[in-house]
Amino acid sequence: MSDPLVRLQNVSVQFDTRPVVERVNLTVHRGDIITIIGPNGAGKTTLIKAVLGLQSVTSGQVSLARNLVVGYVPQHLTLEATLPLSVRRFMLLSGQPRSRCEAALEKTGVGHLLHASVHHLSGGEKQRLLLARALARQPDLLVLDEPAQGVDINGQASLYNLIRQLRDELNCGVIMISHDLHLVMAATDKVICLNQHICCSGFPEDISHDPAFIETFGRPVAESLAVYHHRHNHRHDLHGNVVHGDTRGRDGEHQGCDHAHH
Incomplete structure (x- = not known):
């Protein structure tokens, strides 16, 4: 595996004496899509700012690849x-x-x-x-803070699909913050649940069963995500329309498109 684009080692951030981020470890390689989720006040944006160099850390280390080019997409x-x-x-x-x-x-x-x-x-x-x-x-790393903010449900699915396409084309790393749990589960490779510290992390299909996830988001949310995971032989185009056909991923594995049902 190539050297990481970003590595956070035991990173903590305090405002005055109030801990905002505590002992976070995070590694991002090319091709990764890592999504950070968590309740309001969990420290998600603070963590992103530490990666971007906009927020100094109280302790720990933030290491970036040499000559790293970052593309940042703000929330608004x-x-x-x-x-x-x-x-x-x-x-x-x-x-x-x-x-x-x-x-x-x-x-x-x-x-x-x-x-x-x-x-x-x-x-x-x-x-x-x-x-x-x-x-x-032409970034090596894309950092997106709530990229689907203010976008309707069809537009959200389309936007997340676009982010995956861009990851494949550019072979860049992606870090996202999101509250759109159902769509995130379809769009990401790894989920990190942050509540000042990392409560749990893992593959999207596994995270909803984690006790720490259930404690943070509640059992109804966790159960809805567990039911939610099934595969469809289609994908979305840039306008959110369903396109049937081959949905094979980078490694030839069949990759479906998950949907929330209302």
């Missing part, structure tokens, strides 16, 4: 409402070449919005724009 796009700003201009403000910006917009399915106003985009379009801005950096 907050802009001054009176500031006229097109999608094209917003992308160019990233400092990346125009050709790379336009290619990233095409890759995330919003290339047709090049001349649209950023203020008039839907929630899903804004998230795809933020993802494109991160991709224009």
Whole structure:
């Protein structure tokens, strides 16, 4: 296995004397999709900021691969409402070449919005724009904080499917924070349940049976996730539509698409 992109060793963060993150160990390699879940106030965003170098750690060590390029997708796009700003201009403000910006917009399915106003985009379009801005950096590591925030249920499934596709194409590592437990279980390789410390971690199909997960999220949530796991011979396109056909993964294994049923 290649050297890790990120390694956290016994990382703790305190605000004044209040522990926010305690003794967290985390390793991310190329090709990994790791999703961090947990209740509000669990320290998820603080942990992400430590990875990004935006938050100093109280103890422990954060090690990044040499010359690591990180693409960050924040939870919200907050802009001054009176500031006229097109999608094209917003992308160019990233400092990346125009050709790379336009290619990233095409890759995330919003290339047709090049001349649209950023203020008039839907929630899903804004998230795809933020993802494109991160991709224009040609990142080794994608860090996404609630990437499906403000996106409807079909758009969420489509967005998570897109993230998996990008992981495969770019061979990058992905760290996500999410509350969308059902969709996350279909989109990720490994789940880390954080409540200041790591309560439990593992494969999505196993995590719902873990006593620490049940204690954190409650038995009804855990039971719904356990029932939820079944396979379908289809996938979603970029617009959330079902596409039937081959769903083989990188290793030739059959990979289904899980769905929440309401």
